Amino acid sequence: MAEELVVAKGNKEEKYKVLLPQLEALMKYESDPVAVMANMSAAIMDTFKFLWVGFYTVDSDRLVLGPFQGPLACTRIAYGKGVCGTAWAEARTLVVPDVEAFPGHIACSSSSRSEIVVPFYRNGAVAGVLDIDSADLDTFDSVDAEWLEKAMAILSEKLSGSRVTEVERNGVVVYCASSSWVPRKYLDAAYEMGSLIAKNGFTLVTGGGYRGLMASTIDGALSEGGNVTGVLPHFMIENGWAHKGLTKCIDTPSMHVRKQTMAELSVAAVALPGGIGTLDELCEIMAWSQLKLFPGKVVLVNVNGFFDPLIEMFDKMREEGFMRGGEIPVKVVSTPQEAIEYIGNSSCRG
């Protein structure tokens, strides 16, 4: 990539027109997100000479300062706070003509008068925001929003490995056994769960294995012509453990990234009977739900009373004051039909 920036003369639309392909080139030839964000900040700053141009990235329940150009800035912003935290919470671009008039605006620099914040995504979930501040009032409008959103769409695509937008985030993740050596009734319930997910217009998000309840869930969804996204760590794909019918197969570097990716793609999570892996996934999503890191519904399908001892354990936790807020962060149902009715018309913000 040429490391010299071409800046167009003329109005801002003409400037963006020349800038965008250069931003795209920065992303094409560099895979490290920090390096990409650093050069994007520099290119936008050099083109427009704004007061501050930079990135904040999502770090659990906060945004943390990323690469930027301009004066010193606050390093952490809570979810829903300031312009940046609000753009994250609402997953949309915010144009602020007068920062003084924005409730809860965080003034990192007293020279900032107007601001635009544009989120970017990884696998459908907000991964961070681009924040631009101007020393003048009313600097930004729909032209800036449109072009900067185009740039952030390319960054999102780069981070996701595919273009997944909020509109496409309609997954229901199912955690369940990969063992086939279990009574037929569990396999049948999994098949029914998969088919109901597909029939109701959701994408089945799954660990993607070719055996056990996992395979039955996938077969059920495919029998209804549904979409199935399998998320597998690289070693499982290498071992040939992926179901052959997956509509889309996402290869992750680790089990941790697998679980995170499945959650990011989903508007609800369902646990069916399973072993240690299923329990791990269920407990993790319940913890994320409690901490508001996962905004969707969490459902436990207690097929044939399989989870009775676990529910007893949860009750014990609640009775003895170990359950935060006194509530068990899972809805217990008995059948796949009840589960899908509870999930109903979940949206991506839960």
Ligand code: SME
């Ligand atoms: N004004 C932002 C904080 C970040 S600085 O502008 C760099 C906000 O209210 O979120």
